[in-house]
Amino acid sequence: MSLHLDRLRWTVGGRVVVDEVDCTPPEGGLTGVLGPNGAGKSSLLRLVAGVLAADSGRAVLAGTDLLGLSRRDRARRVAFVEQESLSPAGLSVRQAVLLGRTPHTSRWGSTSARDEELAEQALLDAGALELADRELATLSGGERQRVHLARALAQEPELLLLDEPTNHLDVRAQLDTLDVVGRLTARGVTVVAALHDLNLAASACDHLVLLAQGQVVAAGSVHEVLRPELIDAVYGVRSLVLEHPETGRPVLTFTPPSRGRRSAVRAEHPAGR
Amino acid sequence: MTSTLRRDAPVAVGPGRRGVAVPLLAASAVLLASMTVAVSVGPAGIAPADVWASVAHHLTGLLGAGTGTAPLGPLLDGVVWELRLPRVLTAAAVGAGLALCGAVMQSLTRNPLADPYLLGLSAGASLGAVSVIVLGISLLLPVAAFVGAFLAMAAALGLAGSLGTLTPGRTVLAGLAVAQLCAAATSFVIFWSATGDSYRDILAWLMGSLAGAGWADVAIAVTAVAVLGTGLVGSARTLDAFAFGDAAATALGIDVPRTRWVLLTAVALLTGGLVAVSGSIGFVGLIVPHAVRLVVGAPHRRLLPLSALVGAIFLVWADTAARALFEPRELPVGIVTAFVGAPVFAALLWQRRTASAEL
Numbered sequence: 001m002s003l004h005l006d007r008l009r010w011t012v013g014g015r016v017v018v019d020e021v022d023c024t025p026p027e028g029g030l031t032g033v034l035g036p037n038g039a040g041k042s043s044l045l046r047l048v049a050g051v052l053a054a055d056s057g058r059a060v061l062a063g064t065d066l067l068g069l070s071r072r073d074r075a076r077r078v079a080f081v082e083q084e085s086l087s088p089a090g091l092s093v094r095q096a097v098l099l100g101r102t103p104h105t106s107r108w109g110s111t112s113a114r115d116e117e118l119a120e121q122a123l124l125d126a127g128a129l130e131l132a133d134r135e136l137a138t139l140s141g142g143e144r145q146r147v148h149l150a151r152a153l154a155q156e157p158e159l160l161l162l163d164e165p166t167n168h169l170d171v172r173a174q175l176d177t178l179d180v181v182g183r184l185t186a187r188g189v190t191v192v193a194a195l196h197d198l199n200l201a202a203s204a205c206d207h208l209v210l211l212a213q214g215q216v217v218a219a220g221s222v223h224e225v226l227r228p229e230l231i232d233a234v235y236g237v238r239s240l241v242l243e244h245p246e247t248g249r250p251v252l253t254f255t256p257p258s259r260g261r262r263s264a265v266r267a268e269h270p271a272g273r
Numbered sequence: 274m275t276s277t278l279r280r281d282a283p284v285a286v287g288p289g290r291r292g293v294a295v296p297l298l299a300a301s302a303v304l305l306a307s308m309t310v311a312v313s314v315g316p317a318g319i320a321p322a323d324v325w326a327s328v329a330h331h332l333t334g335l336l337g338a339g340t341g342t343a344p345l346g347p348l349l350d351g352v353v354w355e356l357r358l359p360r361v362l363t364a365a366a367v368g369a370g371l372a373l374c375g376a377v378m379q380s381l382t383r384n385p386l387a388d389p390y391l392l393g394l395s396a397g398a399s400l401g402a403v404s405v406i407v408l409g410i411s412l413l414l415p416v417a418a419f420v421g422a423f424l425a426m427a428a429a430l431g432l433a434g435s436l437g438t439l440t441p442g443r444t445v446l447a448g449l450a451v452a453q454l455c456a457a458a459t460s461f462v463i464f465w466s467a468t469g470d471s472y473r474d475i476l477a478w479l480m481g482s483l484a485g486a487g488w489a490d491v492a493i494a495v496t497a498v499a500v501l502g503t504g505l506v507g508s509a510r511t512l513d514a515f516a517f518g519d520a521a522a523t524a525l526g527i528d529v530p531r532t533r534w535v536l537l538t539a540v541a542l543l544t545g546g547l548v549a550v551s552g553s554i555g556f557v558g559l560i561v562p563h564a565v566r567l568v569v570g571a572p573h574r575r576l577l578p579l580s581a582l583v584g585a586i587f588l589v590w591a592d593t594a595a596r597a598l599f600e601p602r603e604l605p606v607g608i609v610t611a612f613v614g615a616p617v618f619a620a621l622l623w624q625r626r627t628a629s630a631e632l
Contacts, residue, residue, distance in 0.1 A: 051520045075526030086383070086518045090571030102514045103526035110574075148517075155525070 002027040003159060003190050008057035010047055017043045019214035020057070025207055028188045030181055032201040034225070035211035036235055041194035042083065044211070045161045048192070049080035061159055061190075075103035079152035083163040083194075085144075089137040093147050096136050097122055100154030119154045126150035126180050142173030149180055160184060162193040166200060178204045202226055202250045210234060226250045232257075293575050300582035307586050308365060311593040312357045316600060319349055327353045355487075363486035363550060364592040364606075365585040366494035368557055370502060370547045372584020374540045375558030376565070376576055377505050380512045381536055382441040388559040389544040392444070392537065393451030395553035397425020398545065399479055400455045400462070402552070406474050407466045414478070415493070415549035422545035425451050430537060439533050440519070480605030481554030483592045490550045497546035501539050502581060508536060509573035516571065554607045556614030557584050557591075563621055 003025045010018040018040045025031035033041045046052040048059045050071060059066045066074050079100070087096075100122065101115040123129045128146040131139060136147060145165065152160055162181070166174040178200070181191050185206070195201045201208060201222070208225040210218040212234045218225045231239045231252070242251045313319045319327075326344040331354055345353065374389035382391065390396070401421025405413045433439055433447035463475060477484070511532055514522045519529045544558075561584040562576065569575045588606070591613065595606040 046520065049520075049524050051523045070526075071523065071528055072526035075524060078524070080520070080524035082518065082520050085521055086516065088383075088516045088571055090566050091516060092570065095570070095572055096516075099513055099516070099525065102510065105510070151517075 002062060003192070004058075004060045005044075005048065006058040006060060008044065008047055008059065009055045010043055010052060011055055017214050018047060018054075021211070021214070021216055023209045023216055023219050025190060025192050025209070027190055028185050029190065029206035030178075030185050030204060031190075031192045031207040031209060032205035033192060033194045033209050033211060034196075034198065034201055035217075038213075039211040039234075040214040041211055042163050043214075045080065045163050045192065045194055048159075049078060049161050050074050051080065066159075072103050075155065077157060078159045078161065079155040079157035080161045081148050081152050081163065081165060083167055085148045087136045087139070087144050087147075089135070091136045092132075093128065093134050093136055093139070093150075094119065094123070094132045096147055097128075097132075097150045097154050100151040103155065115154075118156065119150075122150040122153035125153050125183065127176060142169050142176070145169060145173065145177055146180070149177065153184070157189065160189055160191045162191065164194050164196060166195070166197065174200060198226060198231070198252050202252065203244070203247065222250055226252060293578070296569065296575065297578055297582065300579060300586070304365065304582055304586050304589070307589045308361050311361045311364075311589050312353060314593055314597050315352070315357060317349060317352050319345070319353060323349075324353060328358065359488050359491045360483055360486040360592065361589055362491045363494050364483050364588045366491070366498045367483070367547045367551045367554065368561075368588025368591075369581040369585040370494065370498040370543050371554065371558040371588070372561035372565075372580040373498075373502050373505055373577060374544050374547075375584075376562035376573075376580040377508070377512065377536055377540055378558070379562055380515055380573065381533055381540075382444055383515070383518075384441060384445055385563070386559070387445070388555075389540060389547075390452075390553060390555075390558070392429040392448040392541055393425035393455055394422045394541060394544050395548060395555075396452040396455035396459065397428075398422040398548040398553060400425075400459045402478050403459050403462050403475050406471050406478065407462055409471075411474070418552075419545045419549040421455070422541070422548050425455055426538075426541035426545070430534070430541075434534075439530050439537075444533075444537070477605050478552045479607075481552035481607030481610075482595075482603075482605045483551050484596070484603055486550065493546055494550050497543050498581075501543040501546075504539055505536065505543070506577045506581070508532075509577050512536075512573045512577075513571075552605075552607065554588070554610055556607075556610040556618070557588055560614045560618050560621075561587055564617070567621065567624075 005021055005023050008018055008021045009016070021040075021044055033044060035041050043052060047054045048066065050067065054067055061077060066078060097119045098111055098115060101111055101118065105111055105115060120129070123132055126146045126149045128143070128150050131143055131147060136144065139147065149165070165177050165181070169177065181193070182204070185191055195205075205222060208220065208222055209216060210225050210230060217234055218230050226241060228239045228241055231237065236257050238255045238257060240253045242253070243249070244251050309321045309324055312324045313321045323345055327350055330344055371389050375387070378387040378389055378391050379385060398418040398421045401417035401419075402414050405411060405417040429444075429448045429451040430439075432450065433443040436443050436447070511527055514525045514527045515529075522529050562580045565580045565583050566576055569579055588610070591609040592606045595604040595609045598604065
């Protein structure tokens with residue numbers, strides 16, 4: 001389903017966080033949203049998910065403005081996995097994934113056999129089937145991430161929004177997560193993910209959107225966006241862009257800026273968000 | 274990785290209704306047996322079978338098919354029908370309502386220390402009740418307690434809502450502010466004008482007591498639990514979706530602020546009604562949901578109805594102990610629930626010490 005973000009804008013306390021963002025993530029592809037801390041990546045995803053209410057603009061999915069839909073109708077088409085979802089005690093993995101069926105089931109009724117099948121399939125697709133009977137709160141970070149992905153899959157979304165899906169994960173868990181995403185896009189699901197790791201983005205994304213201070217600085221293929229001058233302008237670091245001998249995709253190395261020269265675009269925020 | 278909950282058996286996973294029916298039936302049977310025993314316990318010992326005979330006699334009488342003489346004789350019959358039965362029924366309804374409200378409150382605020390009185394309800398009710406006790410118009414006590422609870426709830430929700438979206442943190446802190454203010458006002462009223470006689474009344478009310486509960490109290494408590502409690506149990510699926518946080522719930526199609534307003538108001542009205550009947554009985558609404566959650570897990574389709582039943586059983590026994598342990602003196606039931614509840618809670622925390630490392 002083709003997605004078009006049309007001049008999305010969101011302000012909080014007079015500060016413009018998302019500033020007229022306009023971009024077109026490709027249908028059935030993985031789009032990486034890049035940018036330094038505070039650039040508005042999370043906020044942009046939350047606007048499209050309807051968790052935040054946009055001041056203006058549209059998010060058009062297959063001809064329908066998502067922002068004009070009811071929460072429930074939107075939740076039937078769009079799934080959203082937060083950077084750090086809570087993993088409460090007393091909930092089994094299967095029960096947690098079944099909650100992804102919430103927008104598709106009656107508020108008063110019980111879950112159907114079909115809901116349980118879809119939850120099972122989502123567990124399988126997310127590589128979390130062997131965790132099904134464990135308790136969510138006892139899982140490792142990587143395992144939890146797979147369960148939250150499975151919950152989003154059980155929602156049967158056309159559009160999947162992931163906020164820093166690889167944050168805090170070891171390298172294997174990062175690749176596993178992207179592998180799950182790859183299988184989804186192959187099935188036609190459009191995925192938009194906020195990412196911090198530029199090399200991970202370079203290796204996995206079909207399309208990139210680079211944000212700085214709420215605005216789109218660049219959008220396009222990995223080769224078009226991951227260029228030293230853009231990275232310097234946005235992140236304030238010098239970079240060397242090499243080519244991966246097997247995939248042909250960009251591989252980046254970074255060095256700090258020369259003394260006294262820090263980019264004017266770089267937002268000064270301590271890491272951690 | 275961060276929290277590992279010690280648990281010997283894996284969580285039972287039985288989706289659908291069949292996972293709910295058996296524990297519900299079992300708990301209902303235990304509740305019925307507990308109520309029967311509770312009515313039969315007392316200075317005038319009455320056999321459980323006679324309790325049922327007396328109840329059956331009155332029920333058939335109500336239906337216009339009376340069979341003549343009461344099976345127990347007028348004195349014992351009066352003890353069952355006018356004294357003990359209404360009191361036991363009130364205890365069951367109040368216990369069920371408090372445990373249910375506590376479970377909903379804990380989920381809505383994602384705060385393990387939340388209880389039904391979170392929005393300053395008990396402090397508001399106490400202020401209303403103590404004021405009328407001091408003024409010597411105790412007849413108005415239930416009304417004053419309910420009005421006090423309702424005003425406190427309105428003030429807390431108004432304050433929390435005026436800060437912006439009704440988040441768990443704002444709800445808890447606004448409730449705290451209102452509760453502290455009401456507590457100070459209550460202390461002032463007691464300090465300023467309470468006399469020797471009213472002290473005892475006030476203390477009994479503040480600790481919570483079911484002494485003297487009559488059929489009017491049964492009517493209030495049972496109606497409140499039946500109407501509002503059914504609504505709360507019906508919100509189980511919605512509450513489940515709150516588990517992963519407000520943003521995740523929104524992304525699952527839940528109107529989070531509206532749901533929180535509606536459910537908090539329902540909890541406040543139900544708790545206000547119960548407090549008006551029994552005073553603010555502590556610990557039932559805090560402990561019972563935790564204990565039930567440990568056994569059946571977090572999904573609300575089981576947690577909510579089972580919390581209600583276990584709360585009813587717990588308070589029926591606590592009240593029986595309160596009136597029977599030191600006969601003829603009677604303890605406020607709140608003392609019993611606290612004496613039992615506090616060690617149980619401590620044991621619970623100890624058992625879950627790894628998980629509570631994050632608190």
